[in-house]
Amino acid sequence: MMAHTLMTAKESAERIAKLPQVKRWREKNYEPGSWFTSKPAEEGGTWGSWGHRFAPTKRGMSFVEMNRADPHPVPEEGTGLTVDREGGAEPSAARYDYPLNKKYQVWSSNVVGLYEEAVSRQWSATSDLPWDQLEPMPEELERAVCQFVCFLHAVEFIPTDTLPYYMTRIDPAFPEVRLFLSSQCADEARHMEVFNKRMFANGGGPGVEPMAAAILEFTQESSLPRELQINVTSDIGLEFLAYCYQVQMMGEALVLDFFRFGEFLGRNPFDKEMFRRIMQDEARHVSFGTMHMKYHLENAPKDERERALEMVHFIASISEAGGSGFSLLINPSIIEPFALLAAGSMGNIERGWDKVREFWAHTVQAYLNRCELAGFPRWDKCLLPREAPF
Amino acid sequence: MNVNVPTKFPSVEWFQALQELVNSQEEKYRRLGYADSRALFRIKAGDGLKTDRAFGVIFDVYSCTEVRDLGPDEADAWDPDWVLEASFTDWKEMIENVRAHGRADSDHTLNRLSLLQHPFRIYGADQMRVDQFYRQQFSYQEFIDEAAALDTVY
Numbered sequence: 001m002m003a004h005t006l007m008t009a010k011e012s013a014e015r016i017a018k019l020p021q022v023k024r025w026r027e028k029n030y031e032p033g034s035w036f037t038s039k040p041a042e043e044g045g046t047w048g049s050w051g052h053r054f055a056p057t058k059r060g061m062s063f064v065e066m067n068r069a070d071p072h073p074v075p076e077e078g079t080g081l082t083v084d085r086e087g088g089a090e091p092s093a094a095r096y097d098y099p100l101n102k103k104y105q106v107w108s109s110n111v112v113g114l115y116e117e118a119v120s121r122q123w124s125a126t127s128d129l130p131w132d133q134l135e136p137m138p139e140e141l142e143r144a145v146c147q148f149v150c151f152l153h154a155v156e157f158i159p160t161d162t163l164p165y166y167m168t169r170i171d172p173a174f175p176e177v178r179l180f181l182s183s184q185c186a187d188e189a190r191h192m193e194v195f196n197k198r199m200f201a202n203g204g205g206p207g208v209e210p211m212a213a214a215i216l217e218f219t220q221e222s223s224l225p226r227e228l229q230i231n232v233t234s235d236i237g238l239e240f241l242a243y244c245y246q247v248q249m250m251g252e253a254l255v256l257d258f259f260r261f262g263e264f265l266g267r268n269p270f271d272k273e274m275f276r277r278i279m280q281d282e283a284r285h286v287s288f289g290t291m292h293m294k295y296h297l298e299n300a301p302k303d304e305r306e307r308a309l310e311m312v313h314f315i316a317s318i319s320e321a322g323g324s325g326f327s328l329l330i331n332p333s334i335i336e337p338f339a340l341l342a343a344g345s346m347g348n349i350e351r352g353w354d355k356v357r358e359f360w361a362h363t364v365q366a367y368l369n370r371c372e373l374a375g376f377p378r379w380d381k382c383l384l385p386r387e388a389p390f
Numbered sequence: 391m392n393v394n395v396p397t398k399f400p401s402v403e404w405f406q407a408l409q410e411l412v413n414s415q416e417e418k419y420r421r422l423g424y425a426d427s428r429a430l431f432r433i434k435a436g437d438g439l440k441t442d443r444a445f446g447v448i449f450d451v452y453s454c455t456e457v458r459d460l461g462p463d464e465a466d467a468w469d470p471d472w473v474l475e476a477s478f479t480d481w482k483e484m485i486e487n488v489r490a491h492g493r494a495d496s497d498h499t500l501n502r503l504s505l506l507q508h509p510f511r512i513y514g515a516d517q518m519r520v521d522q523f524y525r526q527q528f529s530y531q532e533f534i535d536e537a538a539a540l541d542t543v544y
Contacts (some may be wrong), residue, residue: 121423
């Protein structure tokens, strides 16, 4: 074990006492520093901006209305300062090299409203669900619920494991994006919690490892053509765009459809309400991912936009061909319990598979609608069969 | 509002009755979170209903601020975020189910009825605006579930 020989407590106290501001305060000189007298930046000072006033609306103090009322627009580029985007700084202030520092790299037109909506629609897995209304189910159905939920529990690890990586790389000039991604992490953690509790609540238990990580099996280095590998791996903006496609726009949209079907198939008030709550959260994440892609593709510099579009189509093709996220649609440990839940019993399993076929067609259609909305229509490019291939 | 007075469906009075029930329970809707939509509820003719009917409802934060009976030429101009559409027969079945159980049972929730686009259909011009229906579904389900308190006649 390393000995702590940096300095003694006495030496530390002496060092602090010698600091200029501490000396000044010890001498009873309480004259405030430059923060107290500096003028706003637009008058040449180091203070940020001044004179803001905002009264709460019926939503409360909402960023949506505050930003709308603020005469200073969201900047196109961050400064690397760890201060509010309208804050000031001494010339000596540290500037950090946040790699996601351009607005088009992180923004979406709806991120501010989505964050406020997320805050207003938070809920507790412990106390906001009618756990007392869980009803005993036939063993085969409880087994199917547990296996399905076991998959959903695992899939929640993906964004919580990966989102913080990007959050820490976003310039503080765009706090709304960081806040929204934080709310998404909170959502995903709650989903993980509720699925975990559900598995243990009604006579069943956690099932078989469902290979949910297939969504992340896609790696840019191994999947992209060489010329795009260089562009993407050296450009975190494109990397984040690829991530938004893979996780938020495609992966979570697919999971959103699973949740919607979970509500559809739920046979007791608890399962219905659990999926309805989760569905609301997941729809926000998909909405952000889709609209961020649209913002990036519309606002990136022209040459980057072209590269981004090429990259997005390429990774979409990989995914659609079953190379990553869409492989969930043909994963037996997910789709078979899903079919059994739709059937209601093994005796009716054919009917369940008919529902799965409807699910497939619905999911592909919703995905194609989103691709168009995000600015990369795939109507004539999509490699996914429109109808279930079984 | 006297909920014991029979209220005809479809009618603007029926949707206004739901509106009143929502607005008298702000705390309940506050707990559910913001709901912001221009919604259009469409009832297709048939089963005794002679013409299609459409009602525009505005949800704003925790309240329901407007209900309008929209004529055949007004529905598109209403610019809804989402449209919830079904036959008169299917609307009746849903409302009667809500009345019978105090809220929609497992087979009659909005998501259950609309997911496969039958018997209800949810659509709109812009998928992101339609997604509000999913993002805020608890609030819209509660809105419909308020029909449990109404003596609905047809």
